Amino acid sequence: MATERYNAREAEARWQKAWTDNEVFKTRNEDPRAKYYVLEMFPYPSGRIHIGHVRNYSMGDVVARFKRAKGFNVLHPMGWDAFGMPAENAAMKNKVHPKAWTYENIATMRGQLQSMGLSLDWAREFATCDVAYYKRQQRLFLDFLAAGLVDRKKSKVNWDPVDMTVLANEQVIDGRGWRSGALVEQRELTQWFLKITDYAEDLLTALDGLDKWPEKVRLMQKNWIGKSEGLRVRFEVAGNAAPAGERSIEVFTTRPDTLFGMSFLALSPDHPVSKALAAENADLAAFVEECHRMGTSVAVLETAEKKGYDTGLRVKHPFTEETYPVYVANFVLMDYGTGAIFGCPAHDQRDLDFARRYDLSVTPVVLPDGADPAAFTVGDVAYTDDGTIFNSDFLDGRSVPDAKQAVAAALESRTIDGKPVATRQVNYRLRDWGISRQRYWGCPIPIIHCDDCGVVPVPVKDLPVALPDDVEFDRPGNPLDRHPTWRHVACPSCGKPARRETDTMDTFVDSSWYFARFTAPDAEDPTIPAMADAWLPVDQYIGGIEHAILHLLYSRFFTRAMKATGHLSLDEPFRGLFTQGMVTHETYQDASGAWVSPADVKVEMVDGIRRATLVTTGEPVTIGPVEKMSKSKLNVVDPNDIIETYGADAARWFVLSDSPPERDVEWTDAGAQGTARFLQRVWRLVSESAEIVGTATTSPDPSPAALAIRKAAHKALAAVDENLEGLRFNVALAKIYELVNVLGSAFANDRARFDADASFQAAFREGLEILVQIVAPMTPHLAEECWSALGNTGLVAMTPWPTLEPALLVEDEITLPVQVNGKKRADVTVPRDADAASVEAAVMQIDAVLKALEGKAPKKIIVVPQRIVNVVA
RNA sequence: GCCCCAGUGGCGAAAUGGUAGACGCACGGCACUCAAAAUGCCGCGUCCGAGAGGACAUGCUGGUUCGAGUCCGGCCUGGGGCACCA
Numbered sequence: 001m002a003t004e005r006y007n008a009r010e011a012e013a014r015w016q017k018a019w020t021d022n023e024v025f026k027t028r029n030e031d032p033r034a035k036y037y038v039l040e041m042f043p044y045p046s047g048r049i050h051i052g053h054v055r056n057y058s059m060g061d062v063v064a065r066f067k068r069a070k071g072f073n074v075l076h077p078m079g080w081d082a083f084g085m086p087a088e089n090a091a092m093k094n095k096v097h098p099k100a101w102t103y104e105n106i107a108t109m110r111g112q113l114q115s116m117g118l119s120l121d122w123a124r125e126f127a128t129c130d131v132a133y134y135k136r137q138q139r140l141f142l143d144f145l146a147a148g149l150v151d152r153k154k155s156k157v158n159w160d161p162v163d164m165t166v167l168a169n170e171q172v173i174d175g176r177g178w179r180s181g182a183l184v185e186q187r188e189l190t191q192w193f194l195k196i197t198d199y200a201e202d203l204l205t206a207l208d209g210l211d212k213w214p215e216k217v218r219l220m221q222k223n224w225i226g227k228s229e230g231l232r233v234r235f236e237v238a239g240n241a242a243p244a245g246e247r248s249i250e251v252f253t254t255r256p257d258t259l260f261g262m263s264f265l266a267l268s269p270d271h272p273v274s275k276a277l278a279a280e281n282a283d284l285a286a287f288v289e290e291c292h293r294m295g296t297s298v299a300v301l302e303t304a305e306k307k308g309y310d311t312g313l314r315v316k317h318p319f320t321e322e323t324y325p326v327y328v329a330n331f332v333l334m335d336y337g338t339g340a341i342f343g344c345p346a347h348d349q350r351d352l353d354f355a356r357r358y359d360l361s362v363t364p365v366v367l368p369d370g371a372d373p374a375a376f377t378v379g380d381v382a383y384t385d386d387g388t389i390f391n392s393d394f395l396d397g398r399s400v401p402d403a404k405q406a407v408a409a410a411l412e413s414r415t416i417d418g419k420p421v422a423t424r425q426v427n428y429r430l431r432d433w434g435i436s437r438q439r440y441w442g443c444p445i446p447i448i449h450c451d452d453c454g455v456v457p458v459p460v461k462d463l464p465v466a467l468p469d470d471v472e473f474d475r476p477g478n479p480l481d482r483h484p485t486w487r488h489v490a491c492p493s494c495g496k497p498a499r500r501e502t503d504t505m506d507t508f509v510d511s512s513w514y515f516a517r518f519t520a521p522d523a524e525d526p527t528i529p530a531m532a533d534a535w536l537p538v539d540q541y542i543g544g545i546e547h548a549i550l551h552l553l554y555s556r557f558f559t560r561a562m563k564a565t566g567h568l569s570l571d572e573p574f575r576g577l578f579t580q581g582m583v584t585h586e587t588y589q590d591a592s593g594a595w596v597s598p599a600d601v602k603v604e605m606v607d608g609i610r611r612a613t614l615v616t617t618g619e620p621v622t623i624g625p626v627e628k629m630s631k632s633k634l635n636v637v638d639p640n641d642i643i644e645t646y647g648a649d650a651a652r653w654f655v656l657s658d659s660p661p662e663r664d665v666e667w668t669d670a671g672a673q674g675t676a677r678f679l680q681r682v683w684r685l686v687s688e689s690a691e692i693v694g695t696a697t698t699s700p701d702p703s704p705a706a707l708a709i710r711k712a713a714h715k716a717l718a719a720v721d722e723n724l725e726g727l728r729f730n731v732a733l734a735k736i737y738e739l740v741n742v743l744g745s746a747f748a749n750d751r752a753r754f755d756a757d758a759s760f761q762a763a764f765r766e767g768l769e770i771l772v773q774i775v776a777p778m779t780p781h782l783a784e785e786c787w788s789a790l791g792n793t794g795l796v797a798m799t800p801w802p803t804l805e806p807a808l809l810v811e812d813e814i815t816l817p818v819q820v821n822g823k824k825r826a827d828v829t830v831p832r833d834a835d836a837a838s839v840e841a842a843v844m845q846i847d848a849v850l851k852a853l854e855g856k857a858p859k860k861i862i863v864v865p866q867r868i869v870n871v872v873a
Numbered sequence: 874g875c876c877c878c879a880g881u882g883g884c885g886a887a888a889u890g891g892u893a894g895a896c897g898c899a900c901g902g903c904a905c906u907c908a909a910a911a912u913g914c915c916g917c918g919u920c921c922g923a924g925a926g927g928a929c930a931u932g933c934u935g936g937u938u939c940g941a942g943u944c945c946g947g948c949c950u951g952g953g954g955c956a957c958c959a
Contacts, residue, residue, distance in 0.1 A: 005911095044959050084959065157957075168957040216877055220954075223876050299955050302874040331874085335956095350874075430956095437957065507959070546953060548877080581879095582953080628952085658885040658897060662878095664952065671885075671898050677911090678897085684912090731887070734896035741896090748913070817892035822940045824892050862939055868891040872939045 006683035008647025012781040016117055024797050025119045027075045029531060036072035037535050038063045039515055041543030041551075042079045045105035045127070046086060049112045050629055050636040051667055052544070052583040055655040058778075059580060059729065060542050061118045062656065065777040066724045068119070069801040075535055077518040078113065078120045080106050080127035083134075083442045084507045085168060091473040098441040099469065102129055112640070116648045117780055119797065124521045128510035133517065134443040135464030136526040137509065142446060142457050143565035144194065151193040152455065155434050156270075156296050159187035163476035166438040169297045179476070186292040191436035192445055192503065196557045200225055200428040202571075203556055212576035214662075217548045224549050226429025230254035231408050232338060233422045235265060235315035238323045248416050249273060249315060249326065252337025252427060256411075257403035258344040260392035261365035263355055265315050266308060266329035268339040274328045277311050284309050284328060291330045298333070306331050306354045318411055318421055319393060329354065335431050345382065352382040365392045366400065433554065435506040440471055440479045442504030450491035450498035459492050465500065478502055511551055512558035515541075515573055525567070532568035537575040540727075545579040545662075552577070578727050581664035582628045585635040588612055589622045595634040596621055599641075629667070637667050646676040649779035653679065656729040656778055679782055682740060682775065686768055686786040689747050692754050693765035695791060705746075705753060706763035712742040713767035714808040720774040721804065729778070736775055743767050765790070770802050818843050819870040820852040828869065836863040843869050 019025060040060035043053055064076040080102075087098035094101075106127055113120070126133050144150050158167040162180035166189075171178045196203075204225045207218045233256065234248040249265060267274045269291040278285040287309040294300055308327035316323055324342075331350055332341055345355035346364040355362055364378050366387040373390050389395045394410075395403045411422030436445070444465040446458035458465055468486040471479035480486060480502040491498035513526070519535040520528040536559075543551075552574070559573040588596040601612050601621050612621040629636045642651045654675040659665045702710060716739035723732035746753075746764065753760045768790060776783035776796045787796045811832060816839070818826040826848040830839055840861045843849055853873050862870040 041959095046959090081959070086958085166957075169955095170958045172957095214878095220877050224955085226876095296957085297955080299874080302955085304874090306874095353874095434956080439957090506957070508956095511959085544953090544959095545878080546959080549954060550956065551959085584952085630958090660886080663886095664879080665885080668884085668898095674898055681912090730885090731896085734887075737896050745913095815892095819892080819940070822891095822938095827892080860939075862891095864891060864940095867889095868940085870891075870939055 006680055006687075006782065006785065008649060008679075008781065009644075011785045012115075012117060012648050015781045015784040016114070018784070018795060019117075019119070019797060022795065022798070024795060025076065025121050026123060027073065027077075027121045029534070031073040033071060033073040035075065035535060036067040036540075037075045037538045038067065038540045039077065039518070039538045039542070041541070041547060042081050042511070042514060043109065044081045044084060044086070045102055045109055047105050047108065048638055048640075049109050050583070051639050051655065052629055053113075054116065054639045054651055055583060055661075055665075056542060056544070056580055057113065057116065057118055058652040058655050059578070059661055059727070060540075061116075061120075061652070061780075062724065062729060062777040063540050063542070063727070064119050065780060065797065066801075068797070069773070069776070069799065071800060074119075075518070076118075076120055077124040077521075078118070078122065079125055079514055079518065080109075080129075081507065081511050081514075082106065082127040082129035083504075083510055085439065085441070087441045088439060088473065092476075095473075097469070097471075099129070099467075102127070102441075115643060116652065119780070124518050126514075126517065126521055128443075128507075128514065129441070131464050131466050133514075134510070135466075136517070136523075137443050137505070137513070138446040138458070138463050138465060139460060140513065140526050140562065140565070140567070141505070142460060142463075143567070144561055145457055147561070147565050149195050149198065149561050149564065151195055151432060152190060153193060153432075154188045155191050155193075156186045157189055157191075157438070158295050159185045160476070161185055165476040165478075169295065172295045172297070175293060175295060175300075183293055184295050186294075186296060189436070189438075191434050192447075192501075193432040193434050194509075194557070194561070196433045196554070197428060197430055199557055199560050200227070200430045202560065203430075203553065206556075206571060210572065210574075210577070213574075214577065214579055217545075217552065217577060217579060220548050221553055224430065224553065228254045228427050228429075230337075230425060230427055231256045231404075231411070231422050232425050233259075233318065233342070233411060234416055234419070235318065235342070236416055238314040238316050246273060249340055250338045251340045251342050252425065253342060254427075255344060255347065255404075256407040256422070257389060257395065257398075257400050258347050258365050259317075259319070259342070259407055260395065261344040261346050261363045262317060262324060262342050263345055263351075263360040263362065264324055264343040264358075265326045266332050266341050266343055266354070267311075267326065268332040268334040269328055269330065270334035271328070271332075271339040273313075273326075273340075274311075277313070277328075281311075284311065287328060291328075294330065301331060301333070304330060306350060306357060308354060308358060310358070318414070325360075327354075327358070336429060337427055346378040347382055347384055349382040349384070352378065352380070356380070363391055365389055365395075433506075433508075433557070435509055436503040437506055438478045438481075438502075439504055440467065440473075442507060443510065444480075445501045445503050445505055447501035448489055448491060448498050449501065450494060450496065452496060453491055453493040453498075456491055456493050456498070462492065480504070508551060508554050509558075512554045513562065515555070516559070516562065516568060527562070527567045529566065529568050533570065536568065536570055537573050540576040540578065541574040542578045542580060544582060546582070548579060578662070580661050581659075583637075583665055583667050584628050585637060585667045587627055587633050587635045590614065591619060597634045598637055628664075637669070642669065642672050646672060647679075647781070649782045650676045650679055653733070653778050657733045658730055660730055661727060678737070678740075679779060681744065682771070682779075683782060683786065685740065685744055685747060686772065687789045689764065689768060690789045690791065693761050693768065695765075697762055697765075702759040702763055703757050705750065706757060706759040709742070709746060709760065709763040709767050710805075711808050712739055713763075713770045714805055715739075717770050717774060717802055717804050718806075718809055721801070724777065732774075733778065736771070739767070739771055739774075743771065772796065773799065773802050814866060816866075817868050818846065818849060819868065820849055821873055822870060823852075825849055825852045832866075836865075839863050839869060843871060 040056050064074050068074045082102050087102050090101045091098050158172050160167050160177035162182035172184050232252050234250045236248050269288040278288045308329040311326045313326040314323040343351040345352040345362040367390045368387045389398045389403045412420050414421045446465045448456045450456050487500040489500050516527050516532050520531040555573050562568050588601050590596050600615050602615050654672050716735050719735040720732045772783050772786045783796045814832050815827050815829045817824050818828050826846045828842050856873050858871045860872050
């Protein structure tokens with residue numbers, strides 16, 4: 001029978017319309033069924049979607065469609081993370097307004113997502129740059145402020161002295177501003193902070209309850225919060241050299257046990273003592289300035305060569321009374337602990353690097369187990385493992401934890417100037433969240449500065465503080481600062497002329513509560529608490545691993561802060577988390593060094609070497625490393641080509657097949673054609689057999705051939721169910737291939753049976769229906785077309801998941817591999833419930849086993865039921 | 874530098890501590906065709922062997938175990954994050 005090829009383009013448009021017309025994906029709050037909230041991290045509207053988006057949203061859509069078929073009331077919304085720097089960069093480069101640029105991109109990308117056939121409730125869509133959204137965000141800020149969760153303090157930014165503007169870390173390249181090329185300086189600004197550290201302990205302990213999160217993400221967050229129990233120790237300054245009369249310098253240490261291995265004290269360049277000394281010492285001031293030119297990025301500070309400046313100040317060891325030098329060092333962070341450390345080079349690599357550079361003493365005080373105390377020395381590698389304390393007076397012979405206790409006990413009872421020398425302290429690495437950004441395209445912070453009243457919150461009734469549209473990007477800096485009228489406003493408190501805050505919020509704020517707003521996107525308040533509580537937490541959140549720490553931690557904090565201010569009543573926003581791998585691609589550069597898009601490059605093998613040329617001119621192109629797809633390197637692949645050539649289903653199937661979803665994949669479109677062929681094969685199988693199988697229903701007494709078909713179908717059903725539940729899409733797809741292979745070869749080779757055996761016909765129809773239903777989450781359009789070809793009138797999208805018959809999964813006989821000494825030598829087929837003794841007897845009959853035993857009697861025989869037999873000789 | 878993760882055929886990969894390589898791509902052979910495409914069937918880790926079969930093999934290295942891709946230690950390579958990219 002001749003069947004037309006499946007025309008994806010035509011069919012996809014038709015079924016998308018059917019779904020829309022039937023409002024299949026519109027979520028009703030009042031639906032009484034159990035809720036399921038599936039959410040993919042919303043995209044930044046950069047212009048067009050790329051393959052990474054297709055991968056992310058295909059996964060989420062499979063979950064949404066699967067859970068819908070399983071009888072859940074599914075919430076699956078979409079929005080836009082629409083504030084951020086690229087819009088301002090585009091404005092500067094192309095003279096287009098950030099707002100226009102952003103909304104145009106959103107329109108384009110919405111169209112692209114819709115062409116993918118995603119089962120989204122578009123009625124709930126919003127962009128974070130919508131005034132309606134950020135108005136509520138300003139309200140949250142004010143509530144947080146009232147609840148004491150907002151702070152205002154000084155912190156450092158990267159300052160470009162030529163462009164006179166603040167730079168993001170990304171915009172600092174090798175210590176210089178990306179546009180001006182000027183050496184970047186650190187500057188202190190008074191900025192707004194959210195007090196995430198108030199929740200440090202809670203954010204840490206609650207990680208244990210997030211059992212549906214990847215272990216690695218919980219670990220990363222745990223390390224990020226960085227709880228440590230240590231000691232603040234004050235070192236007495238020798239003589240009277242301290243600049244402002246300080247008699248002591250306080251350090252924080254988690255290794256008080258190594259106090260006798262001390263060889264120096266190091267201060268952050270931003271430490272008050274460093275600053276005071278620098279004021280009187282030009283050399284030190286120059287050094288501090290050099291430190292400040294490294295920018296604010298921790299990664300840069302930590303990878304820079306360890307450098308220091310000897311202040312001439314000396315401190316006394318609390319036990320030995322010996323004096324040690326005080327350095328200002330570039331690797332000591334002011335934000336952590338007290339901004340000062342004591343250096344024990346033998347047992348800390350950074351301290352060791354520093355000590356070697358400045359020729360300071362290295363005294364080991366922790367002895368590895370079994371080492372000779374007289375012979376143990378430290379070379380260029382610090383010893384950071386456990387051991388026994390030595391070279392340490394009264395601590396000698398103690399364990400590391402014991403020594404920590406002993407030092408704390410000895411020092412906390414002593415005093416300098418009436419204050420204890422040491423206090424025990426729990427310390428967190430986590431810092432408060434600085435949300436101030438000196439930029440236009442973000443949510444304005446709703447604050448007014450009045451000369452008389454100080455910092456005054458904008459009254460709720462005056463919200464929103466909307467961004468002015470009439471701004472220019474002809475020069476660097478924040479256009480809000482130089483706007484002629486916007487910042488001038490009457491003080492809400494006293495009515496006198498005052499100034500608006502011109503800082504806008506970090507875009508991480510926008511993405512820290514959008515999942516809650518989706519539960520009531522039109523509400524006057526930020527949320528409708530009952531609605532948020534009903535839908536949240538998100539049951540399955542899906543997004544890139546690159547957000548494992550910041551976005552997810554901020555969202556967890558925000559949820560707690562929203563609870564504290566009455567906007568919802570839960571702590572954890574995401575019950576299940578799945579972090580997908582990234583899509584990478586080769587990079588290409590032309591002769592001038594400019595990045596070239598893969599679409600413009602032709603790659604071929606010449607004499608066994610891969611060569612790349614420009615499609616247009618044939619000019620040679622340099623093949624660069626494989627990197628995460630990014631606009632700046634142009635190595636993005638636009639999925640439109642695949643969608644237009646093979647259809648959305650093919651694109652969806654393709655990105656889900658083969659690679660495990662959590663793993664990074666290097667993009668190659670070599671398999672796209674294979675995918676399209678497979679989908680045609682499914683269509684051919686269903687459409688050609690539809691007529692033959694008619695409307696036969698399951699027969700109670702199937703023939704062996706019919707039973708085989710039924711077993712294959714139900715096995716596939718069970719496997720797909722289990723693997724979709726576990727988000728192992730690639731494995732689920734492999735099981736579908738297997739079913740198609742079984743049905744396909746039965747149809748091709750067993751055609752006569754359809755007429756002769758009614759139970760076979762019925763089993764085959766059941767197999768086809770199961771096939772169509774289990775491919776539906778991945779290839780929903782094709783599934784609808786097949787469903788209809790089988791004579792069904794409803795939509796697959798509204799059809800419940802098929803019911804599994806577990807009896808069909810059970811085999812009467814099983815074949816076990818037989819090993820001799822761990823090497824496979826034979827197989828043995830036994831009844832499913834055979835006991836160990838009968839299996840052993842059967843195994844000892846096998847020639848191959850006896851041969852492998854070489855006449856020896858087995859020492860023991862291990863029978864793992866349903867699994868394996870191992871004969872140990 | 875610090876934290877986290879990954880590494881299996883030509884390629885993407887699969888494998889509750891239990892037969893390593895399911896499934897797919899690519900490739901090769903055959904069938905169908907005047908021919909091509911499409912489709913179908915067969916083969917496809919490496920080495921030895923005519924074959925039966927055997928040896929080796931999951932980045933490297935050591936260990937635990939009757940049995941290790943899987944667990945533990947050390948190393949190598951690649952990727953992500955490091956607080957103003959999102």
